[in-house]
Amino acid sequence: MTPIPAIVWGVSLVATLLPLVIACPLFVSIILMLTGGKLPARATTLLVGAGMGLCALFAVISAYSFLTGPDSLGALHVVLWNWMQVGNFTAQIALSLDRLSLVMMLVVSCVGFLILVYACAYMYDDPDIARFFAYMTLFVASMLLLVLASDLLAVFVGWEGVGLCSYLLIGFWYGEQANAVAARKAFVVTRVGDALFLLGMLLMATAVGSLDIPTLLAVGPHAPSTTLTLGMFLLLGGAMAKSAQVPLQTWLPDAMAGPTPVSALIHAATMVTAGVYLLARLHGLFVLTPAAMLACAVVGFVTILLAAGSALVQTDIKRILAYSTMSQLGYMYLALGCGAWHAAMFHLVTHAFFKALLFMAAGSIILRVHHEQDIFKMGGLRKDMPWVFTAFLIGSAALAGLPLITAGYFSKELILGSAYEVSPIFWAGALFGAFLTSIYIFRCVFIVFWGGHRTHAHGRSGMAMALPMAILSVLAIAGGWMEMPDAIANVHIFSNLLSPVLGALPQEHGTSLLIVGSLVPIAGVTIAWTLWRPRDVAPTPAESPAIATLRADWGFDTLYDRIFVRPFMVLAHLNRRDFIDRFYDLIAALTQGSGQAIARLQSGQVRRYAGWIAAGTVAALCLAV
């Protein structure tokens, strides 16, 4: 192992700016919490804009000076302080910047900045705007800590922080019970994953004796292979729950109860991809456990198809996007399972662009049609809001992966190619998933924007909403051009950027795969057009028991309700009197009783006190003899 030179805060520009990247949103959050909503909305938005702007600026500057600096191929290790030290086990609060965390840092801070600017306009009239932004900025800070921390323990702090913020923001409008229930569901389901993650972390700490990621990567391979496999399975479980992969996916559709910027930031661009990033970070260990990798690929594969199937029949625009997020995350897990780290990270980045864009556009639509989310009650919006339509169309094209012009095409092709390498079944399934994707998203496009008016659109989307959407529209198209297959153009900016960390990009395949991959989305769009093109009668959602099951997430919710929730409720009901608590009541009574007995010794009489001193001494003497 080559030790990474550790530097202390403040010795270089990067080392100075890196902690500030996290500190800026954190301070904004603290200020907003301490003022407790007394700041006017204008001051709040200005504060948030300034804090996040500085955060993004510092991130860009430190990224630039890192890439032009001497360590640009390795990692920069900024030790902030020694958190705890027990025997040989040391946990540091340290940040590490390498090319992988750099990419994530840029995505989180820059896309986060754009979404928060959008949110300033979106949430401006909400009376609780300060609380909203306190959680949002805390989320960004936690996410950046998760991304930059060089110690798994600190990663876990960020991991729990983003989970908490997700919970708080899903239930942001807690006045409605459904929102609170959705928040609780998200929290409980991801908690299952967090427990697995914690167990995996503790297992690795016991096996390796350190949670420092470079040490883990260096020493971990020497650990017993069963331990390693178990540890990676546990970490994978944690990552899956955060990323809403089957079978822990049920929380994500309900999470759409939160405000739309929350869905854009947390449930599309950043938090749900944390698991992908973490597995890419630990790929050196992951690659040693083929069983865990296979499981990862299978999980991704299943999720792609199940989620795409559900998305096909949803009626709520945000739920369509939620299922699509799940399905796209499935692609990333498939890529990870196939060892295509570059492809997973590339898709993570492009997905952050186009999915955030789609959510923002959806949010603009929802805001302007009186908070209507049912696509069958919208229609003909193309003429009412041409710019939002353009943005949504660009996002949809990128999601469907229309060839050459969209970012989604290039990242998806990279995944499909690597999947083919491992197994043609994976390839075929993923291709079918892409086919479904283009059908469901263009179904949404045609129903919402074409046909006759079924709702009244009002108002305009302001500059603060339009500008972030415009920037992301550009990125959703041009973002893909930084990595293209040789058959189209020899551009490998992204994989060259990550190669020092993730290894060289594997050999590419023939053009035949590429051609098939290009034709499938076009076929999907065509089918969507034939099925849902504007007709005289307004479109209605198809109804049948099978479709209802599909719509309700293939019955997972009902299944979990039957096997987990209801038995638990029955048990809780049986235990209304809480017989375990009776035991603790006994202990409490015992404590009180003995406390009273001891207090009675405190009689206030000196002779008794002296008597106790003598008694104690005599007892000690007797013990010694």
Added chain:
Amino acid sequence: MSFSFLPNAVLVLCLGSLVQLAAISWRRHVARDAVLCVIVLLASLASIMLPTFLIMTGSLPLFSSDSWGSYAGALIILSVIAIVLMSRHGAISADPSVNSEYFILLTLATLGGVAMTCAVNVISFFLGLETLSLSLLGLIAFRNERLDAGEAAMKYLLLSGVASATLIFGFALIFAETGSLRFAMPDLSHLPEPMIGTMGVILVLTGMFFKLSAVPFHLWLADVLEGTTIPVASLVAVTSKIALFAAMLRYFSSVNLGVPSAQVNEILIVAVLSMLGGNLMAVVQTDLRRLLAGSSIAHVGYLLVAFLSPQPFGVASAAFYLAAYAISTLGVFAIMNGVLPQGRDIREWHGLFRRKPAAALAMSIMLISLAGIPPAVGFFAKFYIVAAGVSAHQILLLFVLILSSTIGLFYYLRLILIMLTPAPEGYVSRAELSMPTPANATLIAVLACATLVLGIVPGALVDRSQGIVVTPVPIPVHSTIP
């Protein structure tokens, strides 16, 4: 040829108290004396950092200078500075003519404490102990218009006399056996009559446990804390315990406490009793000061766990714990003193979050720290003690520590709950909220920040405490003079 060091701090404090005395005999001026006291304390604190400048050769070694002594001495001086900042003229005495002596007594108490931390001879230890005890006695009785102050002082005087006599008798027995006045536990196996030596050590332990207020020698503490003023109560609960614990650690540094023996068994039993007894006592108290007395007894028990774990892990964790305990306990006393001086009954604290949010927040931080919950410094302090105990395989002690900490959680968190909820129906509050003096408010802010910052960034204090070693008490080369 042997060397004896006269620690700088002892020298500075001696001279300082003389200067204070001269100032009073010239003319009384309370504010000036308070400032003078702080200056003397600051000077002694600064002098700890300097190398010793007075070395006597060829004489009986009375003091040594090592990092443990300096660390404990610095803690003592800092805690007394905090206590001076807490003290308000009105609270000290209704009779302004005696207020100035209060500060001399504080300086003298500091002198006694610092002397104890670096004493290597029974004589110098005992002189330090009595200087501290007698100054405490004066301070406890200072508020002469109140009956319970006199009662508390009388109780302390009588019981402290018993304990000192026991201590002296123990030293005498050991001297009779070994012929040495070295302040270190003798190697009992090499004595002609090990029984006498063992008895001597046990009597010494009785005296020390009394001053530390470990169960079952603890009964005086609650009455004294209740009877005296808040600053003096914190002096009893914090400063004198640091001094005694520091000296006790030095006394036993020459033997391996991992090997079972009569003394180790006694310390073990006392640790168990203190942890359980202190917490159980605090659970049922409705008087805040008696509650804090229980808490203080329990913390002595935790410290004894570190004490029983072998060096150097035990020393480092004890050093860290002493600092954490001092900060948080002083913080609680400072808030009591500044915000609700008459808030003896815990029901007086109802609704403090609504009435004084900042003070209630600071109080909650201190209580969380005492309970050992992150992110306050008390968490790491307890964590390190547990780590030291684990490395020493003290399973029984750890079991009791965890059990009694759980009991402790109850009353610390109940106080926070009380501050959050309004007073029950029908309870008529008698205590009035007061505005803390600027000095007191600053003290509260500093202590609250220290509790949080050291809890989040404990590295600085950990590094400091891990460098601490207790140098064994030197054996005199020529032992013609004992």
